[in-house]
Amino acid sequence: MSPVITAMSVISPFGLGADAFTRGVLAGRTALAAVDPSAELPYAAAGVVEEFDLAAVIGNDAKNLAALGRAASLAVGTAGLLLRCHDLAEYPATSKAVVLGGDLIATDRAMALTRQSLTSPQPFQVDTKAFPSSVMNNSAAQCAIRFGLRGPNTTVTTGRMTGLSVLAYARRLHLRGRAPAVLVAAVEDLTPRRSWLTWHGHGARSADPLGEGCCVFLLESAEAAAEHGRVPLAEPLALEFGVAPHPDAAAEVLAARIRRALDAVRGSVTEVSSIVVSRRCAVAERLAVADLFGRDRQVIEPACLIGDTDGASAAFQLATAIAHASASDSIALVTSADPDGNVGCGLFRISAAVSCLEHRRTRGDKT
Template sequence: MTGVLITAWSALTPFGHGRAAFADGVLRGVPAKPVSTKDDWAEADARVVPDFDIVEQLGRKGTSSMDRTSALAIATLRELVADAGGAVEIDARTGVVLGTTSGSNRTQFEFTRDSLTRRKPYLVNPAQMPFALMNSAAAQCAMWHGLTGPNSTVAAGRNAGPSVLRYASRLLRTGRASGVFAGAVEEHSGARELLEPGGVLGEASVLLFMQTGEPGNRPALAEVVALDTRLGEPRRALAGCLEHVLSGLAVDEVWGIASTAADPELSEVEREATGEVLGPRVETVVRPGLLVGDTGAASGVLGVAALLAAAEADTAARGRLAVATSVDRDGTAGAVVLRLTGSPHELRGEG
């Protein structure tokens, strides 16, 4: 392989901490249970990452004003490196690319409120300011884990998945990075409930480790074959993406589809578009959004992770194609095509 490869991944989701918890949840197909949440802004039922306290996870140093978005991303990167068993090598050119909708809504709301209500001259908490920026999570990941390569944030909402993979692929193909932690994160909060009314919201953080197929790099879980994003009427935009990314590929090679929408209307858009282009005979269909709730920017990368998890449990997936789709209410749509290469256990055995 000479393309861009996914060699490891991990996630924090409503199913629990780490790739094993998410993989088990996807394979069981039982939705995570919503829990009651409440803060200064709203009260609602939501699917959140369980047992995640920032101080307990990361310690007291540097976390007194840290937002949940940054903490989730930092912890996910730690999980990925630990799960890879030393196979993920970090050097001076290792970078991170994170997708988001707008960063931590809760921190942004709180900082704005303090600027209006606290004693003049507007005595906001200055330690909170860095975490109110949408690039906080990527920057904090780099600082906590010593990443000195490219550091980027892609604000693309529910289409952050293909957008992040495209950005990371360009960094790798142009030699600007030796490896990239590429993913997305979306926290749950009352502030987000106000901005995204209706449906059950979720939260998640998911990261892929990506490299090129150069000699000496770790064996791959999948190769990124093609991706595309488009804007237009949602069904036509997604169908156009699928036709483009599958151009020149045999449709009967497609083993699995991940439809990532949590919203029933958007899920139906994905079903119609994939049915139009791929037909009804795809063997495996996973819908992580229906299991973990609307995870916003994290949903597209979760679709990729769900395909990797399902492929590890099915030997029929090896060497075949898988497609992750995403669509947003604003008419943006995207699709990612992977060629699956086998389970980590099998790959290590071959080495």
């Protein structure tokens, strides 16, 4: 049976936790703030996660936190928030997997080490303590080490599609019996180097303010979740990916993938209640949506509130769809497109239990 998402944790510019993110999204409140002009960055505003006490989030026995790096700190902190509510003690350590992704994670420290090697008197005179955090799988490894998750450990990076790709990978792990419980995560940190890389890579076509943060979802079977008091928040119904032969064909390819996803679940455009796009200047996504759903179809844009989170954007889009849960089960469409022509989409059944769960939390019920 297809696995479901039964828990969600978020660290975003709105603050710590899924509740802070949900409140910010539903209020339509922007978390973008002006960037210090003295930083000489190409963006005037950004969605920045305020500094937080990571040791308090993950426990008093936390060690060597200073060497983690920004991306790993966000990932470990977000995973810690989820595991603080759901310790998953019912699963053996070898049954708990981590699938984490991002786009430019670890790039900042890797570039810093490269610069040290080139500018130091000798090429080996670099900060060796920074080596672990300069590799892309550092964040996933740190989550596994610090929380005793000894199942499969995978890092995925597919650009803006990463949030959808980690879900696809995690589903395959679960369906093949490799991991009964999977922490599915996407993270992106905000650094000066990432800002300039994005600016030069995308140019004026991508002038959206940047953002940072992390989303972690728990993927497991509905039966196992019910045994331990968890309810489905969302179910991945279909995940589709494609590559346009040239960027101008991205809208056409994405529209075809959305049709394919709908056909896979025998659905129609009228059944899709919400559409969440990756960013304001997502031209290909908007054209594909207009082609299938009509020009007047409204879309949700979380990037307008928290900034463009790049490799974590699709995960934040799913978190936004969950935040908008209604009183009845609904179908949400998440779309994604990179400037180089890579596209992807996901159809999700968002459970009405989300709104009920939020209602219980506001009344003080710990469930």
